[in-house]
Amino acid sequence: MARYNLWQNRRLVAAAGALSDTARREQRGAFFGSIAGTFSHLLWGDLRWLSRFDGGRPPEGDTADSATAFPDWGAFCRERVATDMRINDWVLRLTPEMLAGELFWYSGAAGRHVHRPFALVATHFFNHQTHHRGQIHAMLTAAGARPGDTDLFLMPATLE
DSSP, rough: HHHHHHHHHHHHHHHTTOHHHHHHHHHOBBBTTTTHHHHHHHHHOOOOHHHHOOOOOSSSSOOOGGGOOOOHHHHHHHHHHHHHHHHHHHHHHHHHHHHHHHEEHHHHHTTTTEEHHHHHHHHHHHHHHHHHHHHHHHHHHHHHHOOOOOOOSSSSOOOO
């Protein structure tokens, strides 16, 4: 799923990059409003979860701020690439023992400390990405962009 994340993010960011900044920021009725807002939320969420997984610094703000966390498209693109590499590095360090364990964290969404099986939370992490990328794909398509296929079986064997 980390490779799929990388593949899809590259494709969607490239498709969005062909649009004007105005088109990326246009309110399109999605939960996080726009293509840019949904991309920003997704990156913010990835960074939030990664901070819990690898101990790195969490992003600033909370979910309500996530759609505006990365207002500059160029800076967003650079952080997206760096975060995808961080996700790949994290996955390479996962062990069966880690996946069999529990993750304890404070959830801003729930407003309390929670713990869940690590494998469940890791699955949620990738599912969250797929969910919001689906929204981005639909908005890009409606904007006239061509984001391409999303089917797992069409993912190339290697990613350049």
